[in-house]
Amino acid sequence: MDAPIRKHNATDEERFWAKVDKSGDCWTWTAAKTNGYGVFRIKPRNMVAHKVSYIWAHGPVPKGYEVDHMCFNRSCVNPAHLRLLTHQENGQNRTGANTNSKSGVRGVYWAQGQWIARACIGPKTILVGRFDDLGEAERAITEWRIEHMPVSLRDRRRRVSGPLADA
Structure with missing residues (x-):
């Protein structure tokens, strides 16, 4: 299998969306995952991919809130499937x-x-x-x-x- 072609001047957004399969209702993260959640590196740190997608679509996550998957698919990064909840509210959706x-x-x-x-x-x-x-x-x-x-x-x-x- 050939190594992926990398664009050296790619923006964070170009790198991110190149790792997403948008063929279904859920936009599935196809790169690195931890516990089913996508992981994306934006220098200098790794972030969960769904949070990056939420921030780019809706703005910063306020302190005390988490990004929740309404579709229950941990690898989904579709901003329409994401919402903000407190930790307690997120736990209610187990x-x-x-x-x-x-x-x-x-x-x-x-x-x-x-x-x-x-x-x-x-x-x-x-x-x-x-x-x-x-x-x-x-x-x-x-x-x-x-x-x-x-x-x-x-x-x-x-x-x-x-x-x-x-x-």
Whole structure:
């Protein structure tokens, strides 16, 4: 395989966009990645590629905010798929259950012979309820997050198209 042709006088923008596949709705970063996130070097440091894309399209990221992927694709750099959230808000938009979860459902745990549905907002833990049925616990915690965690896009999308839509 031939080495890529490098333009010595290329601007940062030219170098950046040469590493992006825009063939789909998500614009996929095709170069170096760490944990699925694109990495781009702008002297003197490396930056996550989606943040670079956001800054070029929308301006600087204010202190206390993070750039979130609304598409849930870590390698996407499409500015239309990116938004600003606080760290706490970004955490509300998590993918799913912890890896050690026995239920496989985010926020639902087995304890004392029942499924316990709990949610965390910042330092607070809220008991949503105790359930005999895992499906009921999942519906309750998801509906709670939709009402109390407005940036949780995954729950909202799941309600529209997933098993909760039929409930």
